[in-house]
Amino acid sequence: SAVISQKPSRDICQRGTSLTIQCQVDSQVTMMFWYRQQPGQSLTLIATANQGSEATYESGFVIDKFPISRPNLTFSTLTVSNMSPEDSSIYLCSVWGASTDTQYFGPGTRLTVL
């Protein structure tokens, strides 16, 4: 399995600001994903972070709102831009590939927007 860390683990932000979440893996992985999970709800895939190219976004998510970077095979960032209270959620990074045979999840970032 892969060891995944996320920073920050939680944050409280003001409306209209932006927050960047970092995801670090202890080994090279093929794919990195960003999910959102609202309280009591299931996982919603935001995008697949592609190394060296633009992320692939799911329906309902756009690059201007959720810009993603993936400069190498072990690191990715997700920015939540121009936040509103509706963005309050848990954001999860997950990885797949290379030495892993399924997706493994990071510990998550709990975001509250006031």
Add this chain to the structure above:
Amino acid sequence: QKEVEQNSGPLSVPEGAIASLNCTYSDRGSQSFFWYRQYSGKSPELIMSIYSNGDKEDGRFTAQLNKASQYVSLLIRDSQPSDSATYLCAVMRGNQFYFGTGTSLTVIP
């Protein structure tokens, strides 16, 4: 039709009983199947993976796969209060993963 569907729950079982969690998937091209457990406030953790028809046992957990019926299940024997969590079924096809909405399980002491 959703890619992955789970029995909605919530499911309650007494301690020591068998908990049965069910999942169906829509695409016959699906290759790999997984069960994740998610405790409240935590991220999902992998508990079982299964790739071929039949049963796969790991301790108190048994995953069952029937590709003809497009059905995968998870049995938890001798359920413990610590098994109380939401269980997510996931299916992999190509390099795409599809998650179910989860089934909430409560084990009553």
